[in-house]
Amino acid sequence: MIALNDEQTMVLEMVRRFAREELAERAPEYDKRGEYPWPQLRKMGELGLLGMNTPEAWGGTGLDAVTWALVMEEIAAADPSVAVIFSVTSGLPQYMLLRFGSDEQKEKYLRPLAEGRWIGAFALTEASAGSDPKGLKSTAERVDGGYRLSGVKSWITSGGQAQLYVIMARAPEGITAFLVPAEAEGLSFGEPEEKMGLHAAHTTEVRMDGVFVPEADRLGEEGKGLHYALAGLDSGRLGIAAQAVGIARAAFEIARDYADEREQFGRKIREFQ
Structure with a gap:
């Protein structure tokens, strides 16, 4: 396991608190209604999460890929729908603009994305x-x-x-x-x-x-658009993997907790394993 530095630890603690307090409890109702989670996304923008991979010069927070993946895992564990939106908006459009866009395009389009004002x-x-x-x-x-x-x-x-x-x-x-x-x-x-x-x-x-x-x-x-698009997709593979880890972890934790609550034949069902 990698050792996290102080900045990564601080960011991860903040995101875990946000995911627990703002995402996890609201996720089932938003999913049931099929309602786009604008309040949660706006809060993520305020926290600087929607432009993590974009440099500060263009409105982002300029954090590293490891921190981004760890944050993605936590978001996905709490609300997979928010994680999908987060992965796309902070990944493909921003990556393509940062790598292939002009300074004028970065100012016009990248900055509001990285600052979390746009999706x-x-x-x-x-x-x-x-x-x-x-x-x-x-x-x-x-x-x-x-x-x-x-x-x-x-x-x-x-x-x-x-x-x-x-x-x-x-x-x-x-x-x-x-x-x-x-x-x-x-x-x-x-x-x-x-x-x-x-x-x-x-x-x-x-x-x-x-x-x-x-x-x-x-x-x-x-x-050159297909080349740009495929480069963006390659950069996003890490986010997809992090989402899968977060969702799997949450599913395991739910099953573990249930196995510690449910009783049959006078024993908790986890004791039959």
Whole structure:
């Protein structure tokens, strides 16, 4: 087991307290209602948790990947829906903006994400392009001053809730990444999908009907969007693993506690193990 430094220990203690007091007790009701957890996310923003991997210069807290993974585990153990939203907004959009965005884009889009004022979404997947993202059909037609995006993205976390969407579409030079604010004309969203769980983390279609994106809001070079997206996904694998550990740990703790309470044949059921 790694030894945590003083800063990591302090952050982890703060997050454990927050998860216990603000997330765990509210998670079942939010999941039951399928309500997007804005109050919890706003509190996380105030605590500096939504921009942990982004440098302070761009509004984040600039913490290391180990601390981020430990925080993700604690959040997931308390509320997996919040953890999914946290993983996406603090991972993919911010990573891609930090690595591939211009200073102007970082100021306009990265800063409000890192400061926790905005939630970000990542829109690559389509109904016929999931495991094979190169097969995406959304288009980005070149027009005066920028592009017009058309198509439908599927199963997008925080669809209809996020303020910024990083959307991949096929431009003349290939798949390209675009920064699209939620209020862009022609951008709309489907109803939250019915899922087996994670109901508070809304997952929807993102629909583009001739959405105009100015040249200044293209992320990086035309034709490099898939490369950027896959780099972002690679960086997010750690977060997915941390969520799995947190959820598994919470499930074990619930089962352990129940086994210490439930009695059959005059004995606690854990004593039969």
